[in-house]
Amino acid sequence: MTASRAPRFGVNYTPTRGWFHHWLDFDLDEVRADLDSVADLGMDHVRVFPLWPVFQPNRTLIRTRAVEQLVQLVDAARERGLDVAVDGLQGHLSSFDFQPAWTLSWHRRNLFTDPDVTTAQARLLQTLARALAERPNFLGMTVGNEINQFSGAPHPDPDLIAPAQAEEWLRRMLRACEEGAPGRLHLHAEYDAAWYQDGHPFTPAQAARLGAVTAVHSWVFNGTAQRYGATGTATTHHAAYLIELSKAWARDPHRPVWLQEVGAPAPCVPAEGAADFATATVAGALDCEDVWGVTWWCSHDVDRALADFPDLEYSLGLLTNDRRPKPAGRAIARAIEQYRDKPPAPAPRHTALVLDAGPDEDGGPQRAACAPGGAFFEAFARLTADGARPAVVLARQAQDRAQLAARGITELVAVRDVH
Template identity: 45%
Template sequence: MITNARTQSTRRFRLGANYVPSDGWFYSWLDFSADAARRDLEDLASIGLDHVRVFPVWPWIQPNRALLRQRPIDDLLTLIDVAAEFDLGVAVDLLQGHLSSFDFLPSWILTWHQSSIFTDRTARDGISEYVRRISTEVATRPNVFAITLGNEVNNLWPANPTTPAASHQWATELLDVVRAAAPDALHLHSVFDDAWYAPDHPFHPAEAVELGDLTTVHSWVFNGTSRIDGPLGPATTSHADYLLELAASSAPDANRPVWLQEVGVPRPDVPAEQAGEFVARTLATVAGNPALWGVTWWASHDIDRRLTDFPDREYDLGLFTVDHRPKPAALALAEFARDTAAHAAARVRPALVAPINPLREPTRRAEIAPGSAFHQEWVKARQTEPTAIVTPDRATDEGYLAARGLGPLR
């Protein structure tokens, strides 16, 4: 039976998938079918997953700032109920926002209304009403364990100018709205890895590790990591663990959990014939990290190639094909789900001292980006044994080092 959201949120480890509908991608929200969703979620339950992350499309629910449509909200609630049939928990993302390399924004912030969703007060008030309504509605379902503001909202900033202070305040305000509307769910903020690696990016690591109930990270090796040592090289297969360590080492709270909320096997960076091995090695690398709260694979299903204009790598990221056949990635994930002993965390690990604390010196983020001297040093150390990261300002803090279970510093 599904337990309540608070019980679910405190489980030691979760394993799930980001739900991409097999029939019609997210356009399927326009004519939602519970039976089609049921067939998709049956696939995921069959390989031992315990949750899905789902993505209602913002402008289709709030096409006008003053109009929140009940029908798509009811469709979302139906999807959540279908998930419960398979004992699947549900994490709901609110502002889509950005999906599979497309941006979705309502007309009331475009054309002659053009404004930044992060800085314009009228736009922010409209978003707040959307966040309040959806959070209130989904909180009625006991299998909803988390609500994230949106999927990689920092992808929207080029068309929505912002500053670090404004984006931080935007997320803070909206998380307060979620917390009031859905007090029993985890309240989360999601950014992609430019927030960790790009020196001039207006979203900073502080947003990831200071806001929300836990930190989320998204690991994609097409960011240049796969070019360091190839599809199955140690830099490529340890990138997810590297992000986990950057997040754990940067967090003010030494015990703050980290959710690997997105990780996938993109082509051509990882050829199809090496996909299963990439999944197995990536999961084996992160499994012993004591900060790891859970893993959610991107994505549940492929995108039908009859749909046009997606970047080529987006079509084949699914665990299952559009006709519900499990792919090597699904089989590797299923094996990991069965091997619960693999999730035991190491007690004491050596740690490598980073050149910076990215919270304090975000303009130096390039010094910890993939391919940097520090990253290469960490990858080399990681090949011998699991290696933590500690920021220089905490390298002599014995209480902190003990709290994270860190041994000798390098």
Template identity: 45%
Template sequence: MPLPLPSSPPLRFGANYVPSSGWFYGALDRAAADAVRRDFEDLAGIGLDHVRVFPIWPWIQPNRSLIRQAPIDDLLGLIDLAAEFELSVSVDLIQGHLSSFDFLPSWVLTWHRRSLFTDPEVRAGLVAYVDRLAREVATRANVFAVTLGNEVNNLYPANPTTPEASTAWAAELIDAARAAAPRLLTLHSLYDATWYEPGHPFHPADNVELGDLTTVHSWVFNGVSALDGPLGPATVTHADYLVELAAATSADPTRPVWLQEVGAPRPDIPEHDAPEFVRRMLGDVIANPALWGVTWWCSHDLDRSLADFPEREYDLGLFTVDHVAKPVARELAAVIREHRRPTGRRPALVCEVDLRAEPERRGEVAPGSAFHTAWVRRRRTGPLAIVTAARAGDTAYLDARGIDTVLPPC
């Protein structure tokens, strides 16, 4: 007889915080407290419980031996304002990459050009930075996590690396953050090339072995929406598919997966389809027992007076720059009110690819692959796990993941 499923903790719902005024450039002038309060009031008002925030690395550490206290104090003030609205906070450390721009200090650029991932002096500077910032934010009770940085693999290939160097780099910084702030979750953040591109130098094993839980970022402009349109099954289940890949890749069957970024980008998801996309996508991924929480990208739209962003970046917010709740915000709020965590078991589709051991085969599980197509087809009848061939006969493992039936690959 299968073991009873362990009780699941409540799902977390939050937003990646993009200020409604001035984007992240507002930090250069110390954002007005009342403006930040208004932003956080918007988010708390639709039932969100956390925000993910993004201090800009080169503004805090403009020289390898200089870490400025003033922007750190501004960050702590931001965290305190979130606490006023009972919002807990996750802090990304190395920004790094944001909305198609890379923010890097001059001491790794121009005549000083050297790779973040391989140069020993740069890595020493980053250890000092991560140590300092993690210690500072851990003084605030409403901070629950630090992430090394936002999609740090976007900083490749401008910063050359190898799989071995990428793993060592992340492990070193995670160790530094844990030592500095042992009560916080410490996380690694990578965009989906690590799951889908065979030659990418950041490997799936890093996602599921480094840090305290796995993070995934689901963006349907990666080609998924081209398979079957804005409301097609491949599009609306992509978030669930990534969470499942992560769960199946981990050696720990109980390791949680945080959907740390998901959004409704135009033109892939037209404005009139966005609320339905939100409801269907969240309905599917919430059924996944591995899911820790969902953090929407992003809180507020980007002011169109700011130039040179990709067109889709301007309209990703839950709220306009004038604090009007958009249809996606109202739909998200309804899902938060109405959702229930699943209690039943589900079947699993066997995947012949073990992403931890065979990263060179990542293309075989990428969107549009034979495996992905088979999973999407079967997923239409209800929740569907993924299990590697090596684990398909491991009864204890299957029980821990709530899997009652193993389906052969198609």
């Protein structure tokens, strides 16, 4: 059984005034008020998003004032007992792309392979990390928010790359973060195409092996809630499923996994069911071993005065736009109190579902089976509904007794045998 450790609880910080455009009119008093309301929920960290075009509007210009404002935000968080994780390349947020002009139209070039672009990206990541390296509440850098969505369909204008190029880019960006702030929690984070989409250049192996922890983003508007219902086992255990799926590719049997994004998107999860969904999702995630923490999306609702967001984006906050806790926020606050008073100590998952990912398991060529509606996804959900608490192993791992023993796995189940 895993030693008890209080999990980290945090939020992805969405400013109440101006959303992420607040960097254009940075108001430290407003930030402080936002962070007060976050701390009042019992959170211990926030994840923040410097907008790439605001911080690096020209390839050779990183705005000193913007970096200073990021440092001020981190210092304000420290005053409220909050640690801070910083995403470097934004990248993509809530359906909007944020690329600097020097990568677009007349200056169009590949975000992942153009040497001028990648040099500038590495410089920005290193600069942000170095600016925060001495702050005791700085957790580390995430390379970028779901930046893999630029690398292929369904993006309307993708920067196409191969898996080897994706890995080379990730290694370089992570190295830049480490050079800026040695020893911090530096990682990368993709949306679920990395786990679910055949042929996607960002792979499960990269997610589970590069960086200090594995990040998973668990969104049930990806077909999960639509297919299985808001209260279905597959929906309320989607986060746990992604956590366990990620472990199949990890070389370290106890590599930490960070549930870095999870939320209750309406109408896939009706507003009246958001609190129950939050409670069930957190409980399911913390019934997995080696979970670093849970970071909810997001802190505050988006101001409806702002135009053109998909409707679900406006209501994802744990707090209203005027900083009042919502039912889901109160549910998360109760979970924080519960798990800090009695940290979870999940037993090993003795039963493992065997995933045949094809001959190139590291490349994940048969990922569609893992997606909602896929045979592997449905077998995992059925086992979970039956109380089996399944783990996941790749077919080749099924022969590795040492690896199975390290994870406490004593029984293997084939997908075809799950009814």
